[in-house]
Amino acid sequence: MAENGSTTGHRVGDRALEEVVRFTSDLIRIDTTNRGGGDCRERPAAEYAAERLAEAGLEPVLLERTPGRANVVARLAGTDPAAEALLVHGHLDVVPARADEWSVHPFSGEVRDGVVWGRGAVDMKNTDAMILAVVRDWMRAGVRPRRDVVIAFTADEEASAADGSGFLAERHAGLFEGCTEAIGESGAYTFHDGAGRRIYPVGAGERGTGWLRLTARGRAGHGSKVNHDNAVTRLAAAVTRIGEHRWPPRLTPTVRAALTELAALYGIEADLDGRHAAEGVDALLDKLGPAAALVEATVRNSANPTMLDAGYKVNVIPGEAVAHVDGRFLPGGEEEFRETLDRLTGPDVDWEFDHREVALQAPVDSPTFARMRAALKTFAPEGDVVPYCMSGGTDAKQFARLGITGYGFAPLRLPEGFDYQAMFHGVDERVPVEALHFGVHVLDHFLRTA
Structure with missing residues (x-):
């Protein structure tokens, strides 16, 4: 058994680094386009994620408000039963993409020149893949976090969330018992200021x-x-x-x-x-x-x-x-x-x-924020970690109804010239393989020390 909750007792294996790339590509190939008005079907992606979790020994459940609009929830028990639980969530749906505007087919999941291409590469099937890769790595190595970790892959984030996190918060609150904090999308990525400084903004609020x-x-x-x-x-x-x-x-x-x-x-x-x-x-x-x-x-x-x-x-x-x-x-x-x-x-x-x-804000002087900062500094010592407020919104809004404080923490180390914000809902969405590897290392470190 690896040293539970230790910063030094576990090192991510090569298999996890291979899996995060493969899982990102596989999930992109599953077309979960959300056109709004209920026109989406996330169930195939939900089944894929649930199968990967079940293979690792977890017991995921699939939940639907509307047929085809599936969500996945699983819990990994921590070593300290008295500790507050942590929710780790990512959405499975993506916005539409027109193939004639792209350099590659948006649902190809093509890996070319060290980059994974396709709709969802950044928003946010890459993070879903990181979560799967980390959890599977833990289960192979016998690692358990200090806190219970609840994993949720949601539907409908790109519309109203009524079939996704809203449905889970309203109808299945018991699955999130004990969760006081959460991490989700849009934070902990490299921002290059053009003068050699690398900044890593961590989400601590949403308009x-x-x-x-x-x-x-x-x-x-x-x-x-x-x-x-x-x-x-x-x-x-x-x-x-x-x-x-x-x-x-x-x-x-x-x-x-x-x-x-x-x-x-x-x-x-x-x-x-x-x-x-x-x-x-x-x-x-x-x-x-x-x-x-x-x-x-x-x-x-x-x-x-x-x-x-x-x-x-x-x-x-x-x-x-x-x-x-x-x-x-x-x-x-x-x-x-x-x-x-x-x-x-x-x-x-x-x-x-x-x-x-609702608008959200999370404390930036909390132990959890300090541990996110430390995890980033461990693998990007040259970076400066700062809090920021997201201009838009995420599933954190719905989970806030359960009293869960949300942070944006989906780590990626990106090369200069890579416009992260332009990838969201943009043409030729893509993510470097090295960024995925970095994300797995940082996510593993944070979740074991949170």
């Missing part, structure tokens, strides 16, 4: 989701007539006001910590308090250069118009016009978000949430 439907109503009529009650005009004016609005800075503890640590890395004085705090935030972002990209989307709320729908004939003024807006709000910022939308839409346009999820 809330506010997808909005705007509706303007007016008087229908002939397109050649004077009409001062034109629904399209009213909607267009509201959409323009929303798109041009400059939201004020709002610093959450996570974002403040991120700005403070980044400023210290670059030897910049950070003036984030007092009468001129707003000017200080924007001035600091200007001084941070490329590193500002890690925080600039999360220093304020946002609302971006994304869809318009009005009319059915050029010479007919419609009686109704509809727009959709992707809104995001920071922890503590939802009231400001609502009040601002009321003002920007005005009296002639109604708005409502099409989809709403």
Whole structure:
């Protein structure tokens, strides 16, 4: 039996490094495109993951709210029954991809020149594969973590999560008994600042989701007539006001910590308090250069118009016009978000949430965050680890309903010039084999010491 929970008692085997590449490629080849509206089938990928866990001696369960929309949950017992459990989760669905836009077929899982190609290579079948590889390596070596580790592979993250983590949190909360913290996607990757510094941002917060439907109503009529009650005009004016609005800075503890640590890395004085705090935030972002990209989307709320729908004939003024807006709000910022939308839409346009999820933040001074930092520094000693808030959202929102504090920790060491953020939902999504190997080493280290 390897030394349980030790930082030195276990070393990842070569078989795990081979498996993480193979599992990533295999999962990519299983088309789990989520087109929204229920148009997805994750079950084949869920069965694949469950089979890999069962081969290692675990007892995974497959759970569906809707036929074909399968989730997988398994528990690995730790050595300390009194310790709080840790949830490790990843989603199985992916966004659509058009093959004619790609250099390789998006569901080929091709491994070429040390890189695995395909939809899900970064978002996030690579992480699913890392989890499988680490757990199987442990079971072969007789390793057990200190805490219980609950593994969840979910459906429907790329839409509403109603068939995935939302369903699990609502209907199967007992499977997550004892879990107080979780790790999921979008964090612990290499960010190159262009000046030789390598930064590893670890997710410790998410903005809330506010997808909005705007509706303007007016008087229908002939397109050649004077009409001062034109629904399209009213909607267009509201959409323009929303798109041009400059939201004020709002610093959450996570974002403040991120700005403070980044400023210290670059030897910049950070003036984030007092009468001129707003000017200080924007001035600091200007001084941070490329590193500002890690925080600039999360220093304020946002609302971006994304869809318009009005009319059915050029010479007919419609009686109704509809727009959709992707809104995001920071922890503590939802009231400001609502009040601002009321003002920007005005009296002639109604708005409502099409989809709403809470904002999250996690402590950056916790033992768990310190262990994530230490795991990264063990395998990337040249890197600087900082907290950050995600501009979008993950399954952590649904698991938060169970009182689980979520972090973004899906480690990858990436070469300079590799645009990690562009891989999410982008063309030619891919991940280097060496990045997968790094992720397995770091994930193994963290999970054994968490």
